[in-house]
Amino acid sequence: MDRRMTVIDNDPMTRLFVGPRGGRISTAALRDASHWDEAVVDLGYEHRVRTVAEALRAARIPAFDTPGAVQPFTQQVLSHGRGLFGFGLITITWEPTACAGRPPAAQPLTALGRRPALEVKERNVVMSLETAPFAAEHASSDELRAWYELAVTSTAADYPSSPVPPYDSYVQQLRQSTSYLGLQRLWVARDSGRLIGTASAVFPTDENSERAIISVRVSAQYRRRGVGTRLLQTMLPEIHERGCRRIAGQTKASADGEKWTNALGFRAVAQRASHHLDIKSVDPARWQVPPTPGFRIQKWVDTAPDDLVQSFARARNAIADSPTGETSYRHPDWTAERVRQYETRMREIGETHRYVVAVDERSGAVAGFTEIAIIPRQSSFCHQEDTAVLPEFRGLGLGRAVKAAMMRWLTADLPHLEQVHTMTASDNLHMIRVNAPLGYVTDHVVSSVESEVGALEARLAGLRPRS
Numbered sequence: 001m002d003r004r005m006t007v008i009d010n011d012p013m014t015r016l017f018v019g020p021r022g023g024r025i026s027t028a029a030l031r032d033a034s035h036w037d038e039a040v041v042d043l044g045y046e047h048r049v050r051t052v053a054e055a056l057r058a059a060r061i062p063a064f065d066t067p068g069a070v071q072p073f074t075q076q077v078l079s080h081g082r083g084l085f086g087f088g089l090i091t092i093t094w095e096p097t098a099c100a101g102r103p104p105a106a107q108p109l110t111a112l113g114r115r116p117a118l119e120v121k122e123r124n125v126v127m128s129l130e131t132a133p134f135a136a137e138h139a140s141s142d143e144l145r146a147w148y149e150l151a152v153t154s155t156a157a158d159y160p161s162s163p164v165p166p167y168d169s170y171v172q173q174l175r176q177s178t179s180y181l182g183l184q185r186l187w188v189a190r191d192s193g194r195l196i197g198t199a200s201a202v203f204p205t206d207e208n209s210e211r212a213i214i215s216v217r218v219s220a221q222y223r224r225r226g227v228g229t230r231l232l233q234t235m236l237p238e239i240h241e242r243g244c245r246r247i248a249g250q251t252k253a254s255a256d257g258e259k260w261t262n263a264l265g266f267r268a269v270a271q272r273a274s275h276h277l278d279i280k281s282v283d284p285a286r287w288q289v290p291p292t293p294g295f296r297i298q299k300w301v302d303t304a305p306d307d308l309v310q311s312f313a314r315a316r317n318a319i320a321d322s323p324t325g326e327t328s329y330r331h332p333d334w335t336a337e338r339v340r341q342y343e344t345r346m347r348e349i350g351e352t353h354r355y356v357v358a359v360d361e362r363s364g365a366v367a368g369f370t371e372i373a374i375i376p377r378q379s380s381f382c383h384q385e386d387t388a389v390l391p392e393f394r395g396l397g398l399g400r401a402v403k404a405a406m407m408r409w410l411t412a413d414l415p416h417l418e419q420v421h422t423m424t425a426s427d428n429l430h431m432i433r434v435n436a437p438l439g440y441v442t443d444h445v446v447s448s449v450e451s452e453v454g455a456l457e458a459r460l461a462g463l464r465p466r467s
């Protein structure tokens with residue numbers, strides 16, 4: 001969108017987007033090319049299936065080809081229907097055969113030199129590029145500030161509705177050599193000493209120890225100059241030495257990150273929707289869900305009661321039924337001992353976790369649960385973690401009951417809390433159906449991407465540095 005605004009020089013009289021033959025985009029063309037109806041159903045809004053014209057009117061966009069912001073609902077469906085948004089509008093080519101919701105095939109590395117049809121960046125800038133490991137615990141406050149600002153700016157550009165973590169809490173996490181998953185390593189890219197890119201890799205110690213989870217960011221004005229790729233090349237030897245077979249990451253669907261990972265041969269393996277609940281804008285009556293007969297609601301902070309920990313561990317394993325697409329991620333094998341280890345780890349990193357469970361009154365065992373993480377110094381928002389109901393108790397309303405009880409609890413004693421954030425697999429219709437009536441709305445779709453380490457090394461080995 002930004003690029004198109006730049007190209008048309010912000011002229012309000014110029015069409016922002018044009019159709020296949022250079023003219024106005026008809027709503028029928030938009031519906032067909034974006035697979036609108038399928039995308040709406042896919043996102044769990046089947047009750048909102050209607051014509052594109054109606055949806056655009058509802059979003060107060062009189063015609064899609066006039067300059068103006070695309071409203072969240074429309075944007076969400078369009079970014080899901082990537083045939084249009086990713087390849088049709090941004091690059092101004094028209095590929096109506098591209099299928100909504102299905103990621104474009106990974107491009108071979110030979111595509112690296114290819115230019116998209118629409119190119120607005122200036123690339124002939126001399127850089128003195130250096131990439132190096134970053135020891136956050138010894139870093140100067142200027143460098144920590146530069147890292148934080150890059151992270152905040154890049155996140156705000158891709159995920160405008162995401163909350164901004166306060167500096168202190170962000171830097172505290174950055175300085176920890178282990179995240180809650182495992183060892184964390186950091187790298188930076190600098191141009192003549194100025195920090196222009198950041199990268200991290202986390203090495204899980206559990207059943208996912210074959211995977212390195214990476215995050216790479218390049219400041220907007222330095223993109224498409226090989227900085228991200230150079231950072232990845234710098235990280236790879238350590239990832240290899242630690243015995244990882246796969247590299248996994250996340251990017252906003254259709255954004256720079258996904259184009260980059262596509263170009264480097266990563267595969268999109270799953271799509272997840274980010275949802276949030278805005279406490280002030282939701283009628284609390286939505287959380288007055290009556291308990292399911294035969295089950296009682298119980299809650300605790302941080303430490304599961306001894307008499308429930310065994311059955312709670314069993315209920316935690318029900319999360320393994322949530323769809324994970326084609327990711328290589330392995331769900332944890334929860335035991336009472338592992339629950340206790342997790343609780344200890346969360347306490348060590350300063351997070352408070354609240355749990356609401358539904359207990360089957362006949363057996364006294366946990367049938368379903370939901371978990372919220374509250375991060376230190378982030379009082380205005382919290383994170384919805386796992387919610388799961390054991391298979392034999394599904395369809396009884398327990399998922400909604402525990403989440404509604406959690407909302408009543410959070411709003412009763414956390415007056416500064418404004419939002420709850422969560423991620424759900426885009427095809428997890430059951431979870432989406434639990435969330436929507438409670439007041440959650442969808443913000444954006446995130447792609448999980450993966451590559452085999454060996455294949456990535458081979459692909460990157462042939463690349464010459466650009467500066």
Ligand SMILES: CC(C)(COP(=O)(O)OP(=O)(O)OC[C@H]1O[C@@H](n2cnc3c(N)ncnc32)[C@H](O)[C@@H]1OP(=O)(O)O)[C@@H](O)C(=O)NCCC(=O)NCCS
Nearest residue numbers: 215216217218223224225226227228229256257259260263
């Ligand atoms: C993803 C990101 C790190 C890429 O950094 P970068 O330095 O701009 O990437 P590179 O210059 O190394 O790109 C290498 C190739 O990837 C492809 N590519 C990268 N960005 C692209 C884009 N916006 N559109 C199309 N292709 C793109 C191109 O083929 C490019 O080679 P070329 O410029 O010679 O055509 C950067 O866009 C970013 O910080 N995004 C936000 C964070 C994110 O999503 N990270 C990825 C998940 S870990």
